[in-house]
Amino acid sequence: QHGLALHGWLITPDRICLMATPDTARNISRVIQGMGRRMGAAMLHGRAYDGRYRNALIEPGRWVLPALVWLESLPARLGDVDTPLSWPWSSVAGHTGLRTDPVLTDHIDYWNEGNTPFSRQARYRQRLAAGVTGQQAEQIEAALQGQWALGERIFLSHLGRLASRRIAPAPRGRPPRHAAMPPPSIPS
Numbered sequence: 001q002h003g004l005a006l007h008g009w010l011i012t013p014d015r016i017c018l019m020a021t022p023d024t025a026r027n028i029s030r031v032i033q034g035m036g037r038r039m040g041a042a043m044l045h046g047r048a049y050d051g052r053y054r055n056a057l058i059e060p061g062r063w064v065l066p067a068l069v070w071l072e073s074l075p076a077r078l079g080d081v082d083t084p085l086s087w088p089w090s091s092v093a094g095h096t097g098l099r100t101d102p103v104l105t106d107h108i109d110y111w112n113e114g115n116t117p118f119s120r121q122a123r124y125r126q127r128l129a130a131g132v133t134g135q136q137a138e139q140i141e142a143a144l145q146g147q148w149a150l151g152e153r154i155f156l157s158h159l160g161r162l163a164s165r166r167i168a169p170a171p172r173g174r175p176p177r178h179a180a181m182p183p184p185s186i187p188s
Helices: 027-042 064-072 092-096 117-130 134-146 153-162
Strands: 004-012 015-022
């Protein structure tokens, strides 16, 4: 309905996480607003969401699969289950071949994992078992928390020229002071 290709999803008691590619810039916010309206209409009291939604633009090729593994293994990292495959409210079963997930659209990076669905699923199970490194998890979480782009230097540089806002945090602290130039001497 909103032109959104859903690549991964997760529902926990305190959050809803989506990895998606929208047709237009406004489609993700429209989906989130629509979900909030539907949930809010069914609630007797309270709010559908606690605060604003957070998002991050992810570089294809390098970061999509680690971010997908991070998303689908979140319940295991939080200690809710022993393995990501034990959490029933996520897209992990669709990516590992345990069941079909009709709402998923495979990202090209997932598709490139193998020539057949079985080889893609086997490769993804290996990725899931290995998990993400601590540094990768920190980078993904920082990008989400700050709503920054997640990618390598070349990707961020190119994106920075196109974006209308900062795409990564500025260096901490004040900029360095430049040495004061002595006033020009006036010949007498």
